[in-house]
Amino acid sequence: MTEPERGAVLIVDDDPIIRGMLEIELQENFTVFTAADATAAWSVLEKNNFDLVISDINMPGIKGYDLLAQIKERYPATKTALITGYDIDNYVRMAKRYNISNIIPKTTPFNFDEFNSIVYGLISEDI
Secondary structure (H helix, E strand, C coil): CCCCCCCEEEEECCCHHHHHHHHHHHCCCCEEEEECCHHHHHHHHCCCCCCEEEEECCCCCCCHHHHHHHHHHHCCCCEEEEEECCCHHHHHHHHHHCCCCCEEECCCCCCHHHHHHHHHHHHHCCC
């Protein structure tokens, strides 16, 4: 497997611990930005180009699936993924309705290998 060019990833999560953990995990291989909510995400999106936006589902204000749907409308080339600590099976119908094909589980303990594989696959389009 060849390494992709250094891609840019935006992580949107209202939990600062999760945000920081994911940022640290990805920053060696990707340019990483973070935002605590949809409003902050739009501020970052307006100033930078992203290969991938990863958003938590349940956040105050705009929910992650609404944010990603809006991002896909405005930036169709940007790949998107939801991340959640809830049972993914509960979100399958919603994901289909919002045309979201990637949901990353927040497992305990967190599966960094799976997370990195999904991010790499999405950015390199090898997923």
